[in-house]
Amino acid sequence: MTVTPTLELRGIDKSFGPVQVLHDIALSAYAGEVTALVGDNGAGKSTLVKCIGGIHSVDAGDYLFDGRPVQVHSPRDAAALGVEIVYQDLALCDNLDIVQNMFLGREKRRGMVLDDSTMEEMAAATLRGLSVRTVKSLRQKVSSLSGGQRQTVAIAKAVLWNSKLVVLDEPTAALGVAQTAQVLELVRRLADNGLAVVLISHNMNDVFAVSDRIAALYLGRMAAQVKASDVTHAQVVELITSGRSGNLGPQTTPNGAAV
Amino acid sequence: MTAALAPQKPERPNRPTDSEEGRPPAAGLADVGRGYLAQVRAGEFGALPAVAGLVVLCLFFSLLRPVFLSNLNFANLLTQSAGSIAIAMGLVFVLLLGEIDLSAGYASGVCAAVLAILLTNHGWPWYTAVAAAMLTGAVIGLLLGTLVAKVGIPSFVVTLAAFLGFQGVVLILLKEGTNVSVKDPTILAIANDNLSPVLGWVLLAGCAAGYAALQLRRSRDRLGRGLAGTPVALLAIRTGAVVVLGGAAVYLLNQERSRNVIVSSLKGVPIVVPVIGALLLLGTFTLQRTGFGLHIYAVGGSAEAARRAGINVAYIRTAAFVICSCLAAVGGIIAASRGNSVDPNTGGSNVLLLAVGSAVIGGTSLFGGRGRVVDAVLGGLVVAVIQNGMGLMGYSSGVKYAVTGSVLLVAAGVDAMSRRRSAQR
Ligand SMILES: Nc1ncnc2c1ncn2[C@@H]1O[C@H](COP(=O)(O)OP(=O)(O)OP(=O)(O)O)[C@@H](O)[C@H]1O
Numbered sequence: 001m002t003v004t005p006t007l008e009l010r011g012i013d014k015s016f017g018p019v020q021v022l023h024d025i026a027l028s029a030y031a032g033e034v035t036a037l038v039g040d041n042g043a044g045k046s047t048l049v050k051c052i053g054g055i056h057s058v059d060a061g062d063y064l065f066d067g068r069p070v071q072v073h074s075p076r077d078a079a080a081l082g083v084e085i086v087y088q089d090l091a092l093c094d095n096l097d098i099v100q101n102m103f104l105g106r107e108k109r110r111g112m113v114l115d116d117s118t119m120e121e122m123a124a125a126t127l128r129g130l131s132v133r134t135v136k137s138l139r140q141k142v143s144s145l146s147g148g149q150r151q152t153v154a155i156a157k158a159v160l161w162n163s164k165l166v167v168l169d170e171p172t173a174a175l176g177v178a179q180t181a182q183v184l185e186l187v188r189r190l191a192d193n194g195l196a197v198v199l200i201s202h203n204m205n206d207v208f209a210v211s212d213r214i215a216a217l218y219l220g221r222m223a224a225q226v227k228a229s230d231v232t233h234a235q236v237v238e239l240i241t242s243g244r245s246g247n248l249g250p251q252t253t254p255n256g257a258a259v
Numbered sequence: 260m261t262a263a264l265a266p267q268k269p270e271r272p273n274r275p276t277d278s279e280e281g282r283p284p285a286a287g288l289a290d291v292g293r294g295y296l297a298q299v300r301a302g303e304f305g306a307l308p309a310v311a312g313l314v315v316l317c318l319f320f321s322l323l324r325p326v327f328l329s330n331l332n333f334a335n336l337l338t339q340s341a342g343s344i345a346i347a348m349g350l351v352f353v354l355l356l357g358e359i360d361l362s363a364g365y366a367s368g369v370c371a372a373v374l375a376i377l378l379t380n381h382g383w384p385w386y387t388a389v390a391a392a393m394l395t396g397a398v399i400g401l402l403l404g405t406l407v408a409k410v411g412i413p414s415f416v417v418t419l420a421a422f423l424g425f426q427g428v429v430l431i432l433l434k435e436g437t438n439v440s441v442k443d444p445t446i447l448a449i450a451n452d453n454l455s456p457v458l459g460w461v462l463l464a465g466c467a468a469g470y471a472a473l474q475l476r477r478s479r480d481r482l483g484r485g486l487a488g489t490p491v492a493l494l495a496i497r498t499g500a501v502v503v504l505g506g507a508a509v510y511l512l513n514q515e516r517s518r519n520v521i522v523s524s525l526k527g528v529p530i531v532v533p534v535i536g537a538l539l540l541l542g543t544f545t546l547q548r549t550g551f552g553l554h555i556y557a558v559g560g561s562a563e564a565a566r567r568a569g570i571n572v573a574y575i576r577t578a579a580f581v582i583c584s585c586l587a588a589v590g591g592i593i594a595a596s597r598g599n600s601v602d603p604n605t606g607g608s609n610v611l612l613l614a615v616g617s618a619v620i621g622g623t624s625l626f627g628g629r630g631r632v633v634d635a636v637l638g639g640l641v642v643a644v645i646q647n648g649m650g651l652m653g654y655s656s657g658v659k660y661a662v663t664g665s666v667l668l669v670a671a672g673v674d675a676m677s678r679r680r681s682a683q684r
C-alpha cells in the first residue's frame with residue numbers, strides 16, 4: 001500500500017481502572033473512503049472513537065495523522081488536526097439553536113462580540129453543500145428537531161471545519177428507514193468529497209451499502225481489517241461474533257498468541 | 260470553509276424565494292407573532308408570566324389601596340427591591356448552569372460588613388472600601404466555584420455550608436452583633452438620593468436612542484446578508500414600548516414626593532435605578548452577545564456536550580460563581596446604603612429566598628440552560644410589589660412570607676411544566 005492513510009493507529013491499549021477495554025488496536029482510515037468499524041455491543045468501538053477524539057487518552061500506542069506521529073490529549077488537539085467526531089450520544093445542547101451548536105467551542109467573533117450573522121451564513125452554506133433541506137430555520141432550538149435532523153446537525157457540525165477525518169458512531173441507530181437512507185447518503189457524500197470517514201454501525205446492510213473497508217473489533221481486539229468487496233455478509237457477522245472467519249482474524253483463540 | 264463541499268445547486272433552500280430578485284424576504288409581524296405563539300406552546304414562556312403577574316398585581320393593589328400608586332410608594336418600591344434584584348441577577352448565572360448558591364444572601368452580608376467596617380472604623384475612602392467589598396465577593400465566589408467545579412462537591416452542599424459559615428463570619432466581623440453605621444455620603448446616596456429631573460430625562464433619551472440604534476444596526480446587517488432579520492415594525496414597537504414605559508416612570512419619579520416640601524424636596528429617579536440598569540445591560544451583553552455567555556448556556560444545557568466541544572467547563576462554572584458573589588457584594592453595598600448601617604441581619608433572614616424567588620418568578624429555570632438577567636429584574640419587581648402591596652393592606656409579615664412562598668412555588672411549577680413540555684417532543 002503506497003497511499004498514506006489519513007489516520008493510522010498502532011498498538012493502542014486503553015484501560016478503565018483494572019478493566020482493559022482495548023488491546024493492541026491497529027486501524028487505518030483513508031481519504032475518500034468509508035471505513036466501517038463493526039463489533040458487538042461492548043466490543044470497544046465507542047471507546048476507540050473517544051480515544052481518536054481526545055476524550056480519553058490512550059495508555060499505549062501510536063497515533064499517526066497523515067503519516068506524522070501526533071499527540072492527542074483533548075478534543076481541541078483532535079479538532080486542530082482536522083478530526084471531527086459525531087458521538088453515539090449526540091453531543092448537542094438542546095437549549096441552543098442549530099447555528100450555536102454547530103459552532104460551539106469555536107465561535108466566530110468580531111472583537112469581544114459573537115459574530116452571529118457570519119456563523120449563520122457559514123452554517124447555511126454548509127447545510128446547502130450537504131443538500132440538507134429538512135430544517136426550516138437555523139435559529140430553531142435543537143430540542144425541537146427530529147432524530148434525523150439532530151443527526152444531520154451533528155454531521156454538518158463535523159464538516160463545517162476543514163476536517164480531514166470524520167468519525168460517526170452509530171449515526172443511524174435511532175432513525176427510521178427514510179432518515180437512515182438520508183444519513184447514509186450524507187456519509188457517502190463526505191467520502192466522495194475527499195474526507196476520510198469512519199462509520200460505526202451494527203447494521204450489515206448499512207455497512208455494505210456505503211463502506212470501502214471493514215474493520216471488525218472483537219472483545220477489544222482488532223479481529224480483521226478487510227476490503228468490503230473481499231468479504232461476504234456472513235463472514236463479517238462471523239468476525240463480529242467469534243473474532244475469526246476462515247482464514248480471517250487471529251488463527252488461535254483471542255486469548256492465545258496471534259499469528 | 261468547506262471548499263470540498265461545494266453547493267450542488269446555487270439556490271437558497273431554506274427560504275421562500277417569493278420576493279423580487281435579490282431582495283431578502285423580511286419576515287412580517289404576523290410571522291413573528293406566530294413564532295412567538297409556537298414558542299409559548301412549546302413551553303417557552305419567556306417573560307410572559309412575570310409581566311402578566313406584574314400588571315395584575317399592580318391593578319389589584321392600586322384598586323384596593325390607591326396609595327399604592329402614589330409617587331412616594333413607586334419610588335420606595337424601586338429602592339426596596341434593588342438589593343435583592345442585584346443578588347438575583349448573580350443567581351441567574353449560577354442557575355443557568357443548573358447549580359444553586361444558597362450562600363449569596365450572607366455573602367452580601369459579609370461584603371456589606373467589610374464595607375462598613377473599612378468606611379467607619381478605618382476611615383477608608385468610599386472607592387477603596389467598595390473595591391475591597393467587591394474583592395471580598397470575588398474571593399468568596401472563587402472559593403465556592405473551586406469547591407464545586409474542581410473538587411466536585413454538589414453546589415447545594417457547598418453553599419449550604421457557606422450559608423452557615425458566612426453567617427458566622429458576619430457575626431465575628433461585627434463583634435458579636437454590634438451595628439456599624441455607614442456615614443459616607445457617596446455610599447448613602449446610592450439608595451437614598453435621586454438623579455436631578457433633567458438627568459433622568461437625558462439618561463432615558465440616551466438609553467432609548469442607543470437601544471433603537473443597536474437593534475436597527477443588527478437588523479440591517481442581517482438583512483444585508485440575506486438572513487432573516489427582525490421586521491422594522493417590531494423594532495419600532497419595542498423602542499416605542501421602552502420610550503412610553505420609561506417616559507412614564509421618569510415622569511412619575513420626577514414629581515415632588517416629599518411630605519413637607521419646605522423642609523426638603525424629594526424628586527427624581529432614585530440613583531439605584533441606573534445602577535441596576537447598568538448591571539442589567541452589562542449582564543445581558545455578557546450572556547447574549549459574548550462567547551463566554553454562550554458557553555454558560557452550553558454548560559447548563561449539556562455539560563458533556565460542552566466538554567466535547569472543547570469548552571473548559573470547570574472555568575465556566577467557577578466564573579459563574581465569581582460573578583454571582585460579586586453581584587451579591589453589589590447587593591450588600593445597596594443594602595448597607597439603604598439601611599444606613601450594617602448589622603448581623605444584613606443579607607440574612609429572607610434575602611436569599613426572595614432573590615432566588617425573583618430569578619425563578621422572572622422565568623429562569625431551576626434546571627439550568629434557560630434564563631436571562633432581565634428575569635431577575637422582572638421577578639424582583641413582582642416580589643417587591645407583593646411585599647409592598649400586602650404591607651399597605653396591613654397584612655402581617657407572616658402572611659406576606661406565606662404568599663411570596665406560594666408565588667415562588669407556582670413559578671417553580673410553571674418551570675417544571677414547561678420543561679416537561681419541551682422534553683415531550
Ligand atoms: N468510562 C468507562 N469506564 C469504565 N468502563 C467503560 C467506560 N466506557 C466504556 N467502558 C467499558 O468498555 C467496554 C466497551 O464499551 P464501548 O462503549 O466502547 O462499546 P461499544 O463497542 O461502543 O458498544 P455498543 O455497540 O453497545 O455501543 C464496555 O465493557 C464498557 O463497559
Ligand SMILES: [Mg+2]
Pocket residue numbers: 045046047088169
Ligand atoms: Mg458504542
